[in-house]
Ligand SMILES: Nc1ncnc2c1ncn2[C@@H]1O[C@H](COP(=O)(O)OP(=O)(O)OP(=O)(O)O)[C@@H](O)[C@H]1O
């Protein structure tokens with residue numbers, strides 16, 4: 230168990246920067262999820278912490294110790310890879326034991342830890358099988374087991390669930406969360422699945438092209454996205470970003486912080502009837518109604534600017550496609566952004 | 578392709594059987610010849626059934642050889658060949674495993690150059706570089722020695738190349754997982770790379786053993802002392818006795834014996850061999 234600190238961490242491949250100066254403090258026992266679009270440097274960051282990638286500049290401290298020059302094995306971390314990277318010629322037991330054996334752990338201790346991990350992950354019956362005799366989900370468990378038996382200072386996960394089917398992914402996600410709560414091991418978890426990120430994280434780190442956009446709890450990030458990028462990235466369907474200029478006919482500019490030229494409105498912040506609170510109204514024509522079970526996604530085009538936006542409304546409203554409607558949003562639900570800085574306009 | 582037509586089945590079997598007969602017939606003839614007495618084969622009429630001299634012919638050639646041709650007993654030549662073939666196969670595999678490991682997993686200056694130099698030697702088989710190699714071996718005083726027979730044939734671009742290709746198919750994450758698990762370069766090689774290469778090694782061993790066994794030109798050049806004769810070049814000597822008809826029944830017995838070890842190697846390593854060619858354990 231340990232804290233992890235990243236200080237001005239940078240990585241370039243030749244001239245191409247992949248991580249451009251990241252600062253992050255991970256508390257003991259915390260589960261941090263790194264999320265961001267493909268190619269934003271999440272894996273690179275994680276692999277630097279693991280010691281599998283050299284650091285261009287900056288430093289990494291695990292448990293207060295600078296580990297930039299340490300070998301992966303000396304960092305007291307365990308990593309779960311996307312493709313699991315189980316040793317194909319070893320049995321499950323062999324896979325679990327390998328790291329411990331290399332460390333010269335006594336036999337009884339190895340047996341105890343393997344038994345414990347197998348119990349926790351319910352893979353006791355699979356111990357004598359080879360990886361190729363396992364299903365994807367079972368391999369995933371073994372990969373987790375290999376990390377657990379080491380009892381490391383930190384777990385590093387690089388998209389560990391992305392090779393599983395959707396249902397199993399949800400199940401394993403819950404298990405990983407429970408397991409992490411139970412073991413209280415500091416963890417860094419990389420994913421590009423924002424649902425996974427929102428549900429797992431103690432704190433989220435949203436990254437974009439090598440930089441951290443925002444660090445915060447999932448609720449903070451969702452309720453107060455710090456940048457336009459985060460606003461558009463977190464949430465599904467994504468937040469609608471509407472230029473203030475196309476809010477014609479609404480007396481909103483007075484209520485918005487200075488410098489605001491884009492407002493963000495979440496799809497579920499829209500309502501079809503005018504609410505009691507101060508609100509804005511937008512005229513739009515309905516393009517498509519997508520019922521998706523308990524709610525429906527309404528794709529409409531704003532009459533003022535022709536911009537397409539998405540609303541999510543409860544139930545299945547009786548609205549004909551290609552009809553004109555007026556949609557409302559409470560002023561309190563608006564997220565003010567400055568297009569120039571790309572950041573929130575009402576940040577202290 | 579899976580069609581159930583009796584005629585096609587018949588035809589495919591016919592073709593296969595014809596193929597087998599064509600390949601096996603000369604071998605059969607050699608065997609038949611080795612069981613008859615001295616006069617039978619030169620009489621012009623080739624017998625097709627085994628004769629009565631099997632044990633006698635084989636024990637003669639095995640223990641005494643053909644004194645007239647100046648070749649040692651077959652068992653000496655067989656031992657020489659065996660030693661040479663095994664040493665070449667083991668040596669080639671060891672060297673090429675290590676060089677492929679270096680080329681794939683380590684970053685060092687001129688790594689690519691090293692690879693290409695190895696690769697280019699693929700285009701220079703023993704026969705092409707035989708004169709300079711002979712000169713070197715002669716200058717080192719290795720004529721008529723096992724080192725002289727074996728060492729020049731050990732360097733192997735083909736095997737290095739094969740192992741390199743195989744190592745490249747092993748996911749990097751496996752190496753990374755091993756590093757996180759505290760395995761250094763030698764441990765990774767021994768605990769993970771070697772076991773994964775097992776089937777490839779077996780397949781290569783079969784191929785290289787046969788390669789070593791059938792060497793003809795090189796042993797012919799570097800050995801003049803009959804104690805170092807190998808079986809494949811020895812047979813030629815048996816057949817080429819100067820002043821009389823070759824003793825075909827004994828020559829054929831030697832031929833049959835010479836064929837045995839490669840066949841045995843293939844049979845015993847077949848399971849691993851086939852596995853190595855068709856599947857990789859990943
Ligand atoms: N070995 C390398 N050499 C050169 N560039 C690299 C190398 N590895 C990664 N990059 C670059 O660094 C950037 C970050 O890559 P990284 O693998 O960290 O992305 P990621 O956020 O993990 O993306 P994904 O979600 O697709 O896995 C990418 O632009 C990538 O092209």
Ligand SMILES: [Mg+2]
Pocket residue numbers: 271272273
């Ligand atoms: Mg990645």
